[in-house]
Amino acid sequence: MGAKRRKKQDAATPATAQVASLLPQRQDRHAWWPVVLITLAAAGVYANSLSNGFLYDDDHIVRDDVRTRDPSQWKSIFTKGYWHGRSNDPLYRPIPLLTYLINHQVSGFSPAGYRVVNIALHACVSLLVCAIALQLFERPWAAVLAGVLFAVHPIHGEVVVIVIGRADLLCTLFYLLALWQVSRDPLTRRPRFSPRLSGVLVFLALALFSKESAITFPAAAVLVDLWRRWQASDEARPRPWLTFLTERLLRRYLPILFVCALSLLIRYHVMGMLTRPQGVPGGGIDNALDYAGLVGRLLTPFVLLGKYLNLLAWPNPLCYDYSYDAIPVATSLTDARVWIGLAWTLALLIAAIVSLRHKGGLLACVGLFAVTYSIASNSIVLIGTLFAERMMYLPSVAWCWGVGLLLTAAHDRCAKPNAPASRLRIVVVVIALVGVVGYSAKTVFRNRGALADNNALYADGIRVNPGSSRCQSFAAREFANRGDHKTAIKHFLTAIAIDDSAWYDHMLLGQEYVLDGQVDKGLPYLHRAYEMSTGQYRFDPAFLLGQVYLRTNRAGDAVRWLETALRLRPNHALCNANLAVALALTDPSPMGRQRAAECIRAAEQDGGKDPRVSQMLASARQVLSRAATQPNR
Numbered sequence: 001m002g003a004k005r006r007k008k009q010d011a012a013t014p015a016t017a018q019v020a021s022l023l024p025q026r027q028d029r030h031a032w033w034p035v036v037l038i039t040l041a042a043a044g045v046y047a048n049s050l051s052n053g054f055l056y057d058d059d060h061i062v063r064d065d066v067r068t069r070d071p072s073q074w075k076s077i078f079t080k081g082y083w084h085g086r087s088n089d090p091l092y093r094p095i096p097l098l099t100y101l102i103n104h105q106v107s108g109f110s111p112a113g114y115r116v117v118n119i120a121l122h123a124c125v126s127l128l129v130c131a132i133a134l135q136l137f138e139r140p141w142a143a144v145l146a147g148v149l150f151a152v153h154p155i156h157g158e159v160v161v162i163v164i165g166r167a168d169l170l171c172t173l174f175y176l177l178a179l180w181q182v183s184r185d186p187l188t189r190r191p192r193f194s195p196r197l198s199g200v201l202v203f204l205a206l207a208l209f210s211k212e213s214a215i216t217f218p219a220a221a222v223l224v225d226l227w228r229r230w231q232a233s234d235e236a237r238p239r240p241w242l243t244f245l246t247e248r249l250l251r252r253y254l255p256i257l258f259v260c261a262l263s264l265l266i267r268y269h270v271m272g273m274l275t276r277p278q279g280v281p282g283g284g285i286d287n288a289l290d291y292a293g294l295v296g297r298l299l300t301p302f303v304l305l306g307k308y309l310n311l312l313a314w315p316n317p318l319c320y321d322y323s324y325d326a327i328p329v330a331t332s333l334t335d336a337r338v339w340i341g342l343a344w345t346l347a348l349l350i351a352a353i354v355s356l357r358h359k360g361g362l363l364a365c366v367g368l369f370a371v372t373y374s375i376a377s378n379s380i381v382l383i384g385t386l387f388a389e390r391m392m393y394l395p396s397v398a399w400c401w402g403v404g405l406l407l408t409a410a411h412d413r414c415a416k417p418n419a420p421a422s423r424l425r426i427v428v429v430v431i432a433l434v435g436v437v438g439y440s441a442k443t444v445f446r447n448r449g450a451l452a453d454n455n456a457l458y459a460d461g462i463r464v465n466p467g468s469s470r471c472q473s474f475a476a477r478e479f480a481n482r483g484d485h486k487t488a489i490k491h492f493l494t495a496i497a498i499d500d501s502a503w504y505d506h507m508l509l510g511q512e513y514v515l516d517g518q519v520d521k522g523l524p525y526l527h528r529a530y531e532m533s534t535g536q537y538r539f540d541p542a543f544l545l546g547q548v549y550l551r552t553n554r555a556g557d558a559v560r561w562l563e564t565a566l567r568l569r570p571n572h573a574l575c576n577a578n579l580a581v582a583l584a585l586t587d588p589s590p591m592g593r594q595r596a597a598e599c600i601r602a603a604e605q606d607g608g609k610d611p612r613v614s615q616m617l618a619s620a621r622q623v624l625s626r627a628a629t630q631p632n633r
Contacts, residue, residue: 034144038130042123042151045440049119049161049447050112055457056320058163061100063109068100077101081271082167089384090271095210096167114163121169122160126151128176133401135183136227137361139408145432146404150397154315154442159393161451162320168393171211175220175394178203182221185252187232197252201259208263212375212383213394215264218256219371225252227364276384285324285469285499287386289378292329299330301379302341304387308373309344312392312399315442318450319464319471320457322387324499326468351402361405369398407432454478462491469499477508485516503532507541514548523548539568543575550578555585576603577616584623593624 054063065084067073076084077098082091099117107113130147134140150156159165181200200221207214225248229241239247268274289297307327311318319326330338348366355362374380376391385391407428414424450460458478461471476491492509495502507529513522526548530541546562549555562579566572580599583592600620603613 034130034140034147035127037144038126038147038151039123041148041436041440042126043119045152045443046115046119046122046160046447048444049451050115052111052115052161052447052451053453054111055162055451055454056164058111058114061097061164062114065097068097069104069109071101071105074098074101079270090267090273090276091212091384092267092271093167093210095170095206096164099166099170100163111163114166115161118160118163118166118169121166121173122156123151125169125173125176128173128180129397129400132176132180132183133404135180136224136364137401137405139361139405141411142361142401142404142408144404145407145436146400148436149403149439150400152436152440152443153312153396153400154318154439154446155311155389155392155396157318157443157446157451158320158388159390161447165390165393167211168390171207171214172394172397174203174207174210175214175217176397178207178217179220179224182224182252183228185225187229197255201255204256204259205263208260213372213391215260216371216374218253218260219374220368221256222248222253223364223367223371227367231359275381285502286384287378287382288324288327288329289382289386293331296329296331297378299333299335299338300327300386301377302345303327303330303335303337304341304377305373306337306341306344307387308376308392308395309399310340311389312396315439317464318389318446319461319468320389320450321461321468321470321474322385322465323468323470324386326465326471327387360409362402365398365402365405369395369402372398403435467498469495469502469505472498473502473505473508476505476512480508480512485512488512489516501532503529503537503541506532507544510541511544519548519552536568539565539572542568543572543578546575546582547578550582555582558582559586571602573603573605573610573613574616576600577613577620580620581616581623584620596620596624 061082062068067077067080067084078094081089082093082097083089100114103114103117107116126147129150130143133143133146137143159168178200181196181203185196204214204217207217229244264274289300292300304327333339348369351362352366354360355366373392373395375383376388376395378386411425411428414428450456454474455478458471458475461468462475465471472491472495476488476495479485479488479491489509489512492505492512495505496509506525510522510525510529513519513525523545526541526545530538530545533541542561542565546558546560546565549561550558559579559582562575562582565575566579569575576599580596580603583596583599586592587595600617603617
């Protein structure tokens with residue numbers, strides 16, 4: 001009875017208290033040193049990123065979206081999509097948007113204020129990686145090593161340093177909190193509704209509304225329960241397997257599935273769809289499998305798996321973007337990349353089988369990696385991205401567990417009294433230390449290198465993935481912002497040569513030609529952009545065409561294109577101001593002057609304080625005053 005009681009007490013011991021087993025009992029006052037170590041590791045490697053500015057899409061979501069800075073708009077956070085204004089993007093992530101709003105109320109638009117929160121979230125996730133490993137595997141050194149590896153791994157730089165990586169941070173944090181509650185649920189007690197289950201459901205809901213990949217949680221919860229029961233002693237699992245699973249299904253898994261189904265229902269109600277529609281114009285730039293055949297859809301996931309695992313093991317080179325055509329679709333088994341992925345798949349299967357024979361923890365790690373990676377693999381459902389390093393934030397948890405277990409197992413196997421074994425133990429320790437130090441150095445240098453600012457980020461993108469249309473396009477936009485139109489034109493031409501389906505790149509290329517004084521070369525690209533775009537997206541190229549024709553003294557064409565643009569956005573002040581000038585130039589009759597005056601009133605009402613609008617309105621009034629002094633025609 002005493003042994004049985006002690007086993008129950010051990011099962012109920014919180015994971016944080018188990019850290020004390022790392023040290024002798026007389027040193028209990030130092031039991032929290034792993035917590036301090038992991039926290040310092042997570043914060044230390046990213047401390048030098050606090051002075052970095054906003055990066056990549058931070059401007060669009062954090063700075064430009066009114067919902068993330070105006071508290072009166074908080075309701076639209078829950079009633080509109082993540083990318084407000086993108087009709088083809090079904091992302092619904094209200095929790096990250098809400099945190100940006102709170103962040104802005106505290107720190108304003110200071111990038112450091114947002115990044116401090118990201119680093120703190122990353123430290124919390126790293127601690128949970130350690131805590132859950134302690135709970136599942138009862139190997140303290142392996143758990144601490146996994147937590148440290150996760151904290152410093154360079155592949156997480158995009159998630160932590162780029163502010164909008166908070167969606168992955170929050171999703172993983174709540175996912176692991178829910179999984180931690182599942183891992184602490186006593187096996188000897190019949191499942192019932194409890195505060196712990198309530199916590200699981202609340203954390204799961206928060207994870208689901210942070211990022212869509214949390215939908216894999218039910219499978220992860222089942223795997224954790226199966227693993228724990230399989231590892232438990234006979235006293236800890238008195239009920240048969242069928243009874244155990246039936247009780248768990250009715251009292252645990254059904255509520256979890258209900259929360260998942262409810263989140264999908266809410267998402268569908270808000271967005272009108274659950275997955276991104278396939279075959280949309282330009283959709284292939286993010287996921288080339290959109291237009292791939294059956295062979296490509298079967299073989300390319302192996303390519304992706306091989307590349308992901310290569311970067312987890314050897315994180316170099318890293319890049320912020322892998323859109324079309326950085327990773328070409330695999331079309332045959334002669335592609336060497338497919339065989340690399342197959343080799344990794346075989347290695348994982350062998351590790352799982354060997355672990356199964358010895359009841360080792362690698363079996364659970366492989367299973368949890370497969371579950372958390374399944375959405376990113378593009379093998380179950382096509383997602384909006386073919387490949388992205390941020391997609392590995394959650395799956396890398398199981399990877400770090402596996403590495404920690406492997407290194408500690410190798411160390412323990414060498415625990416023999418002879419000298420060669422002692423030297424091998426030193427080798428294992430050195431490998432672990434070199435790995436941690438190497439990963440830390442890579443992360444620190446990348447923070448001040450590729451992730452320092454947009455200029456460095458986009459330059460690094462075209463260095464690592466010159467075949468990516470978006471890398472070329474974003475580099476071109478950065479040169480355009482600096483006024484280097486010729487270099488911007490060169491990169492835009494490269495981007496279009498890689499992928500001709502991006503109407504926005506055609507529009508920006510046409511604009512750069514115009515700004516460089518090559519109007520005749522720019523106009524065909526602007527017309528092409530209008531033809532390729534649809535719906536409200538046609539406003540930008542139509543408006544630009546109207547402006548270009550007005551500035552090249554072709555006021556009649558300018559009127560036609562500006563009127564086309566206003567039919568899409570009737571209250572656009574600058575467009576009304578430009579149209580007023582064009583009408584005053586083309587039609588000096590009383591009726592023409594009246595139409596121009598109506599445009600002036602509309603522009604004053606909708607944007608009279610904008611200096612660009614005021615300048616155009618002054619020009620319009622000047623032209624009208626000249627027209628009023630001329631004889632009527």
